[in-house]
Amino acid sequence: MSRPRKIVVLVASVVSLLLLCCCGGVTVLLLNRADDEGEQLISTSFNCGQGGPVDPDAELPRIQQYSAEQIRNAAIIINVGKSLKMPPRAWVIAVATAMQESQLTNLGHLGKKNDHDSQGMFQQRPSSGWGTPAQVRDPVYSSTKFYQKLRTIKGWDKLPLTRAAQKVQISAYPDAYAKHEPIATQIVNQLADGAANAVGDSLSMECASAGKVAASGWTVPLKAPVGSGFRTASRPTHQGVDLSVEKHRPILAAASGVVSMVKCDEDFRGRQTCNVDGYPGKGGCGWMVEIIHAGNVMTRYCHLVQRPLVRENQQVAAGEMIGRVGSSGNSSGPHLHFEVHLNNDRSRHGAVDPVQFMQKTGAPLGREE
Template identity: 55%
Template structure:
């Protein structure tokens, strides 16, 4: 499929970061618009949803600024996915793609404004073998054809949304799909019983384990971790993240697909540089070996105190669940752990900081037990 019209749509965006125990900043993007006043226990209990059975002709809830026709088309996409036993991750990818291609609007031929013979929700082209004009303008048919192409992509559930959408669509703007992932997840959560937070099939949806990706595109960064120090506690009011304690050498996974933007050793003692290839202490300042990743929706994650030079380089594209480094004790640290923070809107200052625990719960990827 060649270049096609691009209809704008407003999408809520956010940024996440993981910062050192000695400070940093954090914030969380709540896909469903909830505040963070619920207890961690109650949020964990509602973190993973189930797809249920969606009737596109029934009464549908409002989602963000989308109109009735857009919500109906999204419901059709989900319904077809359910009929084909496509996991919820596929629904998010399909809806994000339709948001980019048509703003979830079943577009006819727009004459001079049309991009070649592109039609419908996914701007599929009769001349490229997608079907007849009449077929493509049927949202159910169009969704089915999208899913058929998507399911033929090897390991599609582990790939970034942008990669999957581009493999199906062959767009002239391959990076444009990613910005719609947060809104697409919100739509799936609203229409399909929080299925955007789940991993697995339609019968047995559950929360993610490290390396497994939820429908929202997130995964647990450290397997079997215990939260030993929380976000901005009374004892540590400037602690802008959560400490995920695990044995040295435990793999650290990218929490979502994205691009590595920072790989750095940050450590000093008495104002002098301090090696990150050795254990730190309470006297050492800094994050130690750490990584930052830029994700869809302008979200940034940061992973601190790694045991040695991380397993990635700046500019590298990573997939959700990919091993980016290993738990260590470098920098301002008194025991092996990964310090994990969350930031919004590219703001990695203290002003943008919020607790990563509720954020990850809402993605269906709880961080771990709290001491």
């Protein structure tokens, strides 16, 4: 019997070979792991949490660098969120916060190493009103207090993870939470039947395939069919995918992040002529945007019709409009060339298949609704 991951990879490869068309020009890479844990993560990616979270007292596996006991604490956090009717986006935020504060370990008083009198998974301080030392060391209690505080923050579900966590924790290191979002998403997906793929603010575990922001923090940049695929046999240097629609369709940031580049990309002759339609063989991305997201994931958006609506170093939210579809640069017709890169590596070595990557985030490409 074939295993889930192999089926997914085979299907993705066949789809890539069948896709035709268009243009583009940058890079991407994906976390395809051949171990059983990786296969389990991929198999849950097609669900949206309908199966519910696992029992924390069940036999739990290691996930990434976290032991079974640490994963049990994550399961408790998720189950408490479910019991409080907090949506899966809150579970991802809570798990990522505990990863930063304690590495998912229920810490007691650490003496001189302690940050004031912080204790427990969330390093909550009894002296600041979080509860008694015994209470904040109770994973159920500390998780409940975290969610209760999160619920009081206006628009918490629309905030980038690091800002939502910081508003609860008031940490001396406010930017530290973001780096845990990718693994927190994987943990929630594995422990809760793919719940990080559900719509972020929904309790109904609705899949985020309609362009809404998933609990993972990702959304589709453009609802459109996929044209030319990633590194196909006919276009092995095509480092992204082409989403083909008419001109002027809004392009959205695929996740919260910081804009790292806005430019008119030069063509093969060194010209910056992005305000006119391009053509095959011209070279360059035309008007383009790059955004750095949590976990050093970078997304790239090419061939915009005019100067993008964002500027470098601007913070953007998932689903925020950053520009409009065009055909500038090395292009045979209106479309968005979309790339995903890991480790903030802008080269071809960092590029991954956006179709597979976005499928895992719960925001699959290729649907026009």
